[in-house]
Amino acid sequence: MTVQLPDETALEVPDGASGLDVARAIGEGLARAALGIRVDGELRDLAAPVPDGARVEIVTARSGDDALWLVRHDAAHVLATAVMELYPGVKISIGPPVDDGFYYDFDFPDGVKVSDADFERIEAKMREHVKADETFERSELPVAEAIERFRAEGQDYKVELIEDLVRNADPAHPVETVSLYRNGPFTDLCRGPHAPSTGRIKAFKLTSVAGAYWRGDASRQMLTRIYGTAFLSKDDLAAHLERLEEARKRDHRKLGRELDLFMFSELSPGSPFWKPNGQQLKNELTALWRDENADRGYREVQTPIIYDADLWKQSGHWHVYRENMYFTEVEGRTMGLKPMNCPAHTQIYSSERRSYRDLPIRYSEAGLVHRHEPSGTLHGLLRVRHITQDDAHIFCTEEQVPEEVQRCLDFGFAIYDVFGFEPRLELSTRPEKRVGSEEMWDRAEAALAKALDDRGLPYELNEGDGAFYGPKIDLHMTDSIGRSWQLGTVQLDYYMPEQFGLTYTGADNAEHRPVMIHRALMGSFERFIGILIEHYAGEFPLWLAPVQAVVLPIADRHNGYADRVAAELRAAGLRVEVDDRGESVKRKIREAELRKLPYMLVVGDQEADDGTVSVRRHRAGDIATEPVATFAERATAEVAARTDGGSAR
RNA sequence: GCCGGAGUAGCUCAGCUGGUAGAGCACUCGCCUUGUAAGCGAAAGGUCGUCGGUUCGAGUCCGACCUCCGGCUCCA
Structure with missing residues (x-):
């Protein structure tokens, strides 16, 4: 049979040849260096058989991400191997490679706590298995046998995984067998692929330990996740650690203190205190935002921060968002701090009769909102409870929606261009906790998708992450260590105009319902400045520098x-x-x-x-x-x- | 909110197995009057996150709480 090589040449190999056979046919050196293969685009074990006519690419240490993926996947298994030996009775769950390394989630026996102080011991045990150069052997087992085997070993999580595999299978292709990979004493349920042996892991390091819910479900067991990273050379590992070290130097929390920009107090967690330098920077940013808003037909407003609960009942916040709000009793009335500005802007809109000739009406506000973010999620300026949004609400006719959404996107890109930011776009659709009809959501989601498609903008679909009142287009940026944060957002809302009974008089002299577009471009000044500090590593352009x-x-x-x-x-x-x-x-x-x-x-x-x-x-x-x-x-x-x-x- | 870790002077950090706190820098004062990344000297500075417990004695051991850090969930 023949296989296609990446350079478009055809190679003759015996029937039933494996990836290793193909590599060997090309050269002994390549065979020794081979870690895996890509067959018709799919990453596979080196030992996997190659079908006739397939396109085959040999993965070696020089293959970049493929090679790292394999070695990190291997390292995850070696970690589990070591942990199983050191902690008898531990239950294992899953251990995939991730962006910068890998992790494995464990359920340790009662009373056992693992911290980074234990890493040395675990790493030493891992080294033994790497040194032993254990072969990764794949085998297939009928589902019933596999379940029996893991059950006998007390590996309940594995049993659950297999049962789910069977249950969730496409009825046309029922799952009858599962694959296992063994290295040395350790066998794991695993789809693969893996490099040929543990010896291919040339450099690894455990990096952190953290809690993680089984299957990402907060109502289920909290497991212990051990993170690590692995590379194909010690130099690569050293370079990676060096990069992390550099990234820490531009951490906005550190720079904020060093450059006297802002501070925090235990007496108001999640709420930045802007010091003179930081306030100066924030003022410059606000000035930019004001200039641009004025140029684009926005009128600035300012609305109260505290309202009767009745407002929040009408807006839907009381039902869907109460958990995240601050309430207080005043003279027998329940008052709530606003977590969003939208209901306030509807009050201004509905304070007068509106004509179709007035639309679109665009209100901007550097609005101060408070959200009770869970304590464990607070993070410097990037996740706060006291948020100053560069907010705006556009009231327009249904026909005006496409153009207004486009204008918002243009505006956003214009702002981001000032800083050389290249945001990632996401379209977030209807969440579980939501208000409004399905028909309304269909319409709104389609309108936003069309706005993106019309411009040929690439975006990610983030299903179920929309606002409770409507879908949104989000602009995301990453921080110094690669965590992604949502900054800007453009949200389409048919619900709130309905709730607040907003109307305008049309050309037909009849009353019509306007559509609301919620939009924040930087998102919040807090988060935006956090990203900005890390982006510039504190070396601000002259116009932003607090002291020039x-x-x-x-x-x-x-x-x-x-x-x-x-x-x-x-x-x-x-x-x-x-x-x-x-x-x-x-x-x-x-x-x-x-x-x-x-x-x-x-x-x-x-x-x-x-x-x-x-x-x-x-x-x-x-x-x-x-x-x-x-x-x-x-x-x-x-x-x-x-x-x-x-x-x- | 959940899991793990941490909290000592303004900052960065020492403080072994319990015996009533220490360095460098910064701040203050004095001397020096300086030409492109740290001049010299002196003094001062801490309820050791908070509250409670064990002990003759707690920064150190135990418990609760607060805050922060790393993740997880969440991020409207």
Whole structure:
């Protein structure tokens, strides 16, 4: 028979040849290096038979993700092997490879707690199995036998997995057998594939331990998940750990403290305190948002943060969202802090009679909302309870929906472009806890999908993750260590206009129901700034930098001149400090560099005589000695352009 | 909310098996008057997250709670 190789050549191999046979036919060296194969696009064991005419690709350490996937999958099994030996009575569940490594979930016997202090011991045991270079052997077992086997071993989770496999199978292709993989003393229920043997894991490390619900279900058993990572060389592992270390340096929580941007207090968990520097940055961002809103036909409003529960009953929040809201009793009335601005905006809408000629009406609000996020989910600025949204609600006719949604997307991309962000798009559809009719959801979901498709934008379908009142298009960004966060959102809502009885008078002089579009582009200033800090690693573009320049007099006698320079620059609209402490220039520069201040202006006898400043740019070093006015022009132009001035990394 | 870990000076961290707290940097003061990433010296600074327990004695051991960190669930 023949197989197709990636370079389009055909290779003659004996009937029934395995992947290894194919590799051998190409070369002995390749056969030794082979970890697995891709057959017609599917990753398989090296030992798997190859069908006649198949396209076969040999996976080696140089195959990138395929190779990592195999080795990490292997490492997960080796982890389970070690844990089974060290902790008799442990029950195993699942252990897949993931983005940066792998994990395995265990149910340890009562009283056994595993922490990272145990990693050394577990890793040592894992090393033994890697060194032994145990072969991964695949076998197939009839379902009944497999269940019996795992039941006998007390591996209840495996039994449940097999039973579910059988139950959820396509009736046309019932599951009759399951595959097992054995390495050394350990056998696991596993679909595969695996590399030929444990010795192919050239470098691994356990990284963390965490709780994880069995099958991701919060009502079920909490298992212990051990995370690790594995690579094809020690250098790759070292490089990976190095990257993690670098990522930690740009963690917004660390930079927020170091750069004096914000702080937290135990007395108000999940609520940032903006310090002057952080507030300055937030103000600049708000100014950008205001400018852009004004350009696009939005009118800014501000609404109260606390309302009678009646409002929340009418909006649906009371029924669906109460758990996440803060309530208080005042003179016998139940009042709730707003978790969203939408009901408030409907009040303004319905305060007047509206004509079709008025639509679309676009209200924007830097709205302050409070949500009682579960304590375990709070995370710096990225998950807070005190949220300032760059919110807006558009009231329009059904016909106007497509254009308004497009405008929102355009607006979002325009904002993200300022920072060089490339968000990932998601379309989130009807959730389980929802309001409104199925027909309404069909209509709304179709409208959003069409908006994305019309522009050919790639997006992910996130089923069941919509808002309770309507589907949404979300813009996601990742933080410094690769966690994804939702920022912007555009939500289509037919429900709330109905609930609040919103109307407009049409050209036919009859009353009609408007449609509401909820949209936040940055999402919240808190989360957006968190991402921004990590994106810039705290080295903000000039327009955002809380302090844009610091004047550094060389000796006390230059303080007067330094003050005059600062005054001139402030008059030009720049945010300038003078460091007139009796410290050395070296020290002042070092500290300014650590504060990541964009410009340092050194002034001494020479500069005072000539009316100049010696300009040093953060990271770049000395760039010029120029008249104060020239520097002012340089800096104000940079600010006006809202460019990153080359500081983004 | 759930599982695990952690909480010592403003920050980063020491403090062995219980014997009433220590360093560097920062802050304050003094000297130095400085030319592109740390000048020198002195003083000061802590209810060891909170509350309770064990003990002659608790930063250290035990319990509860709070907050933070890593995940899980959740993220309207």
